Amino acid sequence: MSGLKLFHTNGGVREAxxxxxxxxxxxxxxxxxxxxxxxxxxxxxSEYGTGPVHGGRIDSLGxxxxxxxxxxxxxxxTDAGVINQGxxxxxxxxxxxxxxxxxxxxxxxxxxxxxxxxxxxxxxCVAGDFTRYDVHAVREHRRSIDLVRYRYFxxxxxxxxTVASVTGPAPAAGVRRRVARPSAVCGxxxxxxxxxxxxDEVLLGLGEGVTRVQRKQYAAYQRLRNFxxxxxxxxxxxxxxxxxxxxxxxxxxxxxxxxxxLGHHGTGDLEVQxxxxxxxxxxxxxxxxxxxxA
Numbered sequence: 364m365s366g367l368k369l370f371h372t373n374g375g376v377r378e379a380x381x382x383x384x385x386x387x388x389x390x391x392x393x394x395x396x397x398x399x400x401x402x403x404x405x406x407x408x409s410e411y412g413t414g415p416v417h418g419g420r421i422d423s424l425g426x427x428x429x430x431x432x433x434x435x436x437x438x439x440x441t442d443a444g445v446i447n448q449g450x451x452x453x454x455x456x457x458x459x460x461x462x463x464x465x466x467x468x469x470x471x472x473x474x475x476x477x478x479x480x481x482x483x484x485x486x487x488c489v490a491g492d493f494t495r496y497d498v499h500a501v502r503e504h505r506r507s508i509d510l511v512r513y514r515y516f517x518x519x520x521x522x523x524x525t526v527a528s529v530t531g532p533a534p535a536a537g538v539r540r541r542v543a544r545p546s547a548v549c550g551x552x553x554x555x556x557x558x559x560x561x562x563d564e565v566l567l568g569l570g571e572g573v574t575r576v577q578r579k580q581y582a583a584y585q586r587l588r589n590f591x592x593x594x595x596x597x598x599x600x601x602x603x604x605x606x607x608x609x610x611x612x613x614x615x616x617x618x619x620x621x622x623x624x625l626g627h628h629g630t631g632d633l634e635v636q637x638x639x640x641x642x643x644x645x646x647x648x649x650x651x652x653x654x655x656x657a
Contacts, residue, residue, distance in 0.1 A: 367524075379517035382598045383491045387439040390513060394396040394435065394489060395423055401485060401523060402511075403588030404433045404657075409469050413455050419588060420450045424463070426471065428589045428630045429576045431507075432456055433462055440491035442485065442630040446500055446508070449486040453506060456484060483531060483576050487587075489513055489523075498527045498568025505576070507531040509587055525587050528572035554639075561643055565654060566591050569654045580628035590657035591650065600638045603646070604631035605653035612649065619643065619649070 369379040384390045391409070398406040411421040411441035434456060436449040456463060460481060468476035485507045486584040493510050501508040504539035510526040566584040567573050576583045581604075584591040592604045609621035609632050631653070635646050 365617070367522070369520060369522075371517070379496070379520055381514040381516050381522075384439055384513075384515065387437050390435045390439065391422055394437070398423070398425055398435075398504060401595070402433075402435070404430050404435070404487075407466055411466075413452065413459075417451075419452065419455075421456075424466065426467060427485060428473065429483070429578055429583045430475070430478045431485050431576065432479060432481070432485040435484045435487045435489060437489035438488070441485075441494060442490060443494070443497070444495060445488045445490055446486075446504075446510075448507070449488055450504065450506065453484060453486050457481075462529055466517050480578060482626045483507055485509065487511060493526050501527050501529050504529070505531060507521060511587065523587070525572050528574060528586060530574040530576075555601065558637060558640065558643065559593070559596055560602055561640060562593055562637065564605065565643060565647065566593070566650060567613045568602075569650060573654075578628075581627060586654070586657045588657045589630045591630055600636050602627075603635045603637060604629045605633040605635060605649055606631045606656050607633045607649055607653040608656075612652075618645065 365427060371377045371379055372391055377533070385423065389427055395409055396405055397403050398466070404427045404574050405450055407424040407426060409423055411424050413419045413421060421434055422437050425433040425435065427433050434452050436452070438445045464476050466481060467479060474589060476490060487509045489511045490513070494513055497510060500509060507530050509528045512526050514522045551586045563575070563582070567575060570586070572586050574585055576585065581592045581594045583589045584593070590606050594602045604622070609623060612619060612633060614621060618636055620634040620636070622634045633649065633653070637646065
């Protein structure tokens, strides 16, 4: 995986040799069994038939943390056709929204079905490797596509690496992302408007492949999974929810809070309250911690 080497350190130093799966089905079965942990996607169906006209089977169907439909396609090694195959199925999905909605309702309930985010469907391609042509190709498509490289290491380690992550086209002028134009979110104070812009820039700038997904109640920042969710400004503060473990953070009253068992918009168990640019600077290490865990 891009030259990454892993070593066992118990009883001496031994390299965990990277290897591909013996069969594509092995990768698919493992990812589907642990899809929410590995990809941040709730599993819906495997080998889903697209009917006699399309005559295909979607490897995996799911719903991500923000309610976006997800298609996952797998290849054991490098396969130039995986992207086009996935886009073919993505087009089918957009033409069969009602069918997908029924599937979500059956598996996850009516609430999840009512909140499907059709403006941001995703394709995740999991393969042994990708070429530079694959990376270039996804940047030319007007779809949200993630290229993810996998490797087994030794007998009990499994790794995923995001090779490329591209967001679909920006919304039309009438429905611009709220965080990108915070004046459309809140007119209660210039300071909070500017603070929202600053937080947005910091989160998007944490690393390559960070994308923003806008929902009505929050903006989610993700690589493969969400690592931060920014809510619209309140009267005196901004709220950001992070995937960092509250138990590993020194909680400061009025700045950070454990919301593990508290309902809130977005995802993440650590709440960060931002009132000034100084707070954004204080939160930088927490943003990095959550980004690294995504």
